[in-house]
Amino acid sequence: MKVKALKVGNVVIGGKRPAFILGPCVIESEKFVWRM
Template sequence: MGTFSLPVVQIGSVSMDGTEPVLILGPCVIESEDFIWSVAEKLGAMAQQHGWRWIFKASYDKANR
């Protein structure tokens, strides 16, 4: 049986190759610019503290989740 390799996907500075988990974090919908920056900063601090690899995601419209 042959071997295969998983494709590597690059999003910003995060490479996803299937060897380590990558968390996709963020609120369901952007309520305001202040809110979204506050959430992103808090998640970033938590990710750095715990060594998580992560991507921030939020929808601009509730129907777009």
């Protein structure tokens, strides 16, 4: 698999380091979203 890095401004995402996107697994309600 070929690995690429993505540069956003001064930040490099991916490449040799793994990138993680984290967040809630379930959105229970609109009220819950706005508390986040």
